């Protein structure tokens with residue numbers, strides 16, 4: 001990690017125009033010049049990934065299948081490295097070729113023969129290897145325009161009793177459910193504008209949708225400091241289970 005590497009990322013975040021005629025094209029335009037610097041910068045930007053992966057994989061059986069949707073550079077694999085060998089199959093699904101190239105190199109160098117990288121849309125892709133035991137989305141839901149389809153897709157690919165883990169930025173509703181964090185007018189108004197400039201759509205609806213779809217096993221709502229900014233952005237970490245009875249289809 002160097003200041004120069006940070007500068008390259010900040011240029012792509014703040015200044016470089018994003019081109020492309022569809023979502024995949026826009027993602028590659030956004031990530032192509034920062035793929036190699038991505039991990040060092042994002043490690044300080046996005047908290048909760050390691051503990052989410054640990055929590056989800058602790059609930060995933062030996063011989064199980066794990067799908068990381070919007071897996072990017074495959075950094076989450078490193079956080080789950082101790083668990084990878086006991087899984088039968090791991091799929092890292094992403095639309096950005098630039099980031100997947102980093103994942104492919106990582107998988108090759110680490111010799112993870114059970115890991116497959118897949119260039120596909122998280123809203124429609126399904127594992128050919130059968131139902132998944134675990135699905136994770138780390139800072140991906142906010143970058144998927146049809147996020148509700150990604151949640152449906154995670155539900156559809158999980159076996160009954162399977163586990164989902166999501167960590168992401170968000171804002172609360174003006175009137176959140178009892179026991180949930182409430183953000184004031186300024187964060188609810190300003191964070192969507194600030195993140196929106198980079199195609200990151202923080203929403204008051206992601207967390208309620210996850211809690212509606214899945215039985216909540218664990219939820220943390222917190223705030224994190226952003227590199228080079230004096231503000232702390234709200235994020236959540238959610239772990240849920242697809243009910244065995246398959247209710248709320």
Ligand SMILES: C[S@@+](CC[C@H](N)C(=O)[O-])C[C@H]1O[C@@H](n2cnc3c(N)ncnc32)[C@H](O)[C@@H]1O
Pocket residue numbers: 027042046049069070071072073074075076093094095096099120121122123137138139140143144145
């Ligand atoms: C902020 S990055 C997070 C990457 C990684 N999960 C991490 O924690 O470092 C969001 C990722 O979502 C991917 N993405 C966005 N929309 C997608 C879609 N419809 N299908 C698959 N991946 C998508 C992007 O290409 C990007 O890799």
